Amino acid sequence: MIQGFCCVICQKPILGTHRLSARYCGRVCRNKASEARRKEETLRQRNEREVVLKRHEDWLRQFQLELLRRAPPEAGGYQAGLWTGNMTYWFPTIPLRVAYRNTLNRTRSAYNFFTIDPFEPPSVALVASYTIRFVHKFYPYPILLNNHEEWQVRIPFAVPIRKLPFSLRAVPRDLR
Ligand SMILES: [Zn+2]
Numbered sequence: 001m002i003q004g005f006c007c008v009i010c011q012k013p014i015l016g017t018h019r020l021s022a023r024y025c026g027r028v029c030r031n032k033a034s035e036a037r038r039k040e041e042t043l044r045q046r047n048e049r050e051v052v053l054k055r056h057e058d059w060l061r062q063f064q065l066e067l068l069r070r071a072p073p074e075a076g077g078y079q080a081g082l083w084t085g086n087m088t089y090w091f092p093t094i095p096l097r098v099a100y101r102n103t104l105n106r107t108r109s110a111y112n113f114f115t116i117d118p119f120e121p122p123s124v125a126l127v128a129s130y131t132i133r134f135v136h137k138f139y140p141y142p143i144l145l146n147n148h149e150e151w152q153v154r155i156p157f158a159v160p161i162r163k164l165p166f167s168l169r170a171v172p173r174d175l176r
Contacts, residue, residue, distance in 0.1 A: 009033055045160075049104050052157045053121065059156055064119045067132075070151060075144055076137025077113030080122045080130040080155065085170040088131065091124045095163055104159070113141065125161040126168050128176045129154045 005014045007025035009032050014022050024030040053060070067078060081088040093112055094101045100108040104121045113135045114120040124130065132151045134144040 046106060049106060049159065052159065053104060056121075056157050060121050063122075063153065066153075067116060067119070070132075071116055071134055072144060074136055075116060075134035077111060077115050077135045077141065078122075079113050079133055079135065079143075080124055080153075081133065082124065082126065082128060082130055082171065083175055084166040085172055087166075089164070089166060090133075091122065091130075091161075111141070122155055123159050123161070124155050125158055125164055126171060126176065127154075127156055127158050128171060 005022070006012065007014055007029050008023045009029035010025060012025050014025050024033060071078070079090045079092070081090045090112075092101055092109075092114060094110070100110055103109050103114075104123045109115075109120070114122055122130070129152050132153055135141045136144060
């Protein structure tokens with residue numbers, strides 16, 4: 001009776017013993033489908049990053065110049081701090097049990113800071129005002145606290161960042 005139901009991957013008819021809602025003939029095709037979804041998601045994220053870089057080209061160039069101007073000679077990287085309402089959270093972080101993070105430049109980085117040279121654009125979770133601080137260029141990359149007027153920058157773009165230890169909604173409105 002249940003003729004006419006075909007697997008969306010291989011087009012073979014789905015046998016009547018399967019549920020009416022089945023879209024795949026079996027495990028192999030279901031796996032193929034989820035693999036395809038994963039690839040699509042990767043591609044979407046990659047495009048999203050490219051769009052961000054393209055759209056904010058001018059801002060990024062200005063920011064890079066300002067970064068170079070302000071960085072002390074011993075600096076190798078920088079971090080962007082967001083006031084979350086009760087603490088400052090410093091981007092970027094490398095997720096627990098992961099060796100690398102993805103950069104906006106579509107490379108991988110093992111550092112919990114953005115590099116100055118080559119320039120790595122900041123990648124943050126929220127369009128907001130951030131405190132920029134520098135880290136030393138040599139291991140263990142200590143934070144440079146001694147120089148300083150505080151530098152606040154509004155970063156005009158954001159990318160999805162998973163598993164943040166705070167709620168983005170908790171960030172005070174006036175920082176956005
Ligand atoms: Zn199939």
